[in-house]
Amino acid sequence: MMGPVLAACLLIILSTAWISQANGATCKKDGGVCTCNDQTKNVDCSSKGLTAIPSNIPVDTNRLLLGSNKLSSLSAKAFHNLNKLTFLSLGTNQLQALPVGVFDHLVSLDKLVLTSNKLKSLPPRVFDSLTKLTYLSLGSNQLQRLPEGVFDKLTELKTLNLDINQLRRVPEGIFDSLSSLSTVRLQSNPWDCSCRDILYLSNWIREKKGTVSNIEAAECDGGTKAVLEITEEEAAEDCVYPNTTTAIPTTIITTLASSNDDDIPELPVPQENFQKFLGYQEPDHLPTQPQCLMSISGYLGLMMSLVLTSAAILYVIHFLKKA
Structure with missing residues (x-):
């Protein structure tokens, strides 16, 4: 028996x-996937094929590396216990959006890397709690617009990367609070220099030329002219920007508004994410692959x-x- x-x-x-x-x-020494250094408080979870962030990251972590994984979404509370973080890398993933409040507890963060994802927009005030941030990289995404005031609290920011996106304009005054800026990357965006909205950016670049590096590299869509060279005569149109990548002059909007509802053509709807079309969904837990052995x-x-x-x-x- x-x-x-x-x-x-x-x-x-x-x-x-x-x-x-x-x-x-979480840490390899305990059977997890990440490399943890108790002395430096570094946790390296990069290049592990992760589809979700490990849930038991040590609360005293100083540097967290999550780059080069397969993260397509984040929980709003993903970093809520990590208020000691000064460096967070989420670059080279598949992030399509950031939830509201995702960075609210990272009050000590100095550097944030979101490069090479699939972000098309940012939530309003998403960076408001990051008042100590000096480096922010949003380059190589698909950003089509920036919310008004999204950088207003980042008075310590020195480097801002917005290059290689789909930005056609920025809201007026968006850079006015960034008093510590020394480098801004704006190139490789389709800046619309035919619309009056571009004049804020053009004047700001002209004013900061020589004190903020790299800003002169911003060019109008098609590369025909530098943004800083645009005049009021050239940027004469009043344009509106719906949630698409194409500007529609106000004259067209007025014409559509005066027509019958049945005559108004449908605006193109952005194609759904290809993975969702195939029925593919990312799990919301750690993968149970060899990396979890x-x-x-x-x-x-x-x-x-x-x-x-x-x-x-x-x-x-x-x-x-x-x-």
């Missing part, structure tokens, strides 16, 4: 320990605990049998 009972107990203990290691561990040290620790537990069970059974 003792054999089957002991086997069942061992199986339950082993299963429980394995699940705990797979779901709870326990390290040797974790395995040895688990086996030691199993041996001790088994010995305790055998002692109890022997004691009951004698009684």
Whole structure:
């Protein structure tokens, strides 16, 4: 009778320990996927094929590297316990949007990297809590517009990368609060120099030329002229910008408004994400692939605990049998 009972107990203990290691561990030393340095407080989870952020990142982490993974979305509370972070890298992922409040607890953050994702827009005030930020990279995304006031609280910001996006304009005054800026990358955007809205950016570049580096590289759509060279005569149109990449002059809007509803053509709807079209959904938990296998040290620790537990069970059974 003792054999089957002991086997069942061992199986339950082993299963429980394995699940705990797979779901709870973050650092390799505990059986997780990330490399953690206790002295420098660095956690490196880059290039691990992650589809979700590990849930048990140490709360005293200073630098968190999550670049070169397969993250397509973030939980609004993904970083809420990490108020010691000064460096956060989310570059080279598949992020399509940022939830409201996702960075609200990162009050010590100095550098934020969001380069090379698929961001098309930003939530209003998404960076408001990052008052110590000195470096922000949003380059190589698909940003079509920026919310008004999105940078208003970043008075310590020195470097801002907005290059290689789909920006045609910026809201008036968007850079006025950035009193510490030394570098701004604006090139490789289709800046619309036919609309009056471009004049704020053109005048700002002209004013900051020589004190903020790289801004002269911004060119009008088609590369025919630098943005800083645009005059009021050239930017004569009053344009509106719906949630598409094409500007529509106000004369067209007026014509459409005066027509019957049945005559108004439908505006093109952006194509849904291709992965969603195929029915593909990212899991919201850590992958259970080889990257989640326990390290040797974790395995040895688990086996030691199993041996001790088994010995305790055998002692109890022997004691009951004698009684």
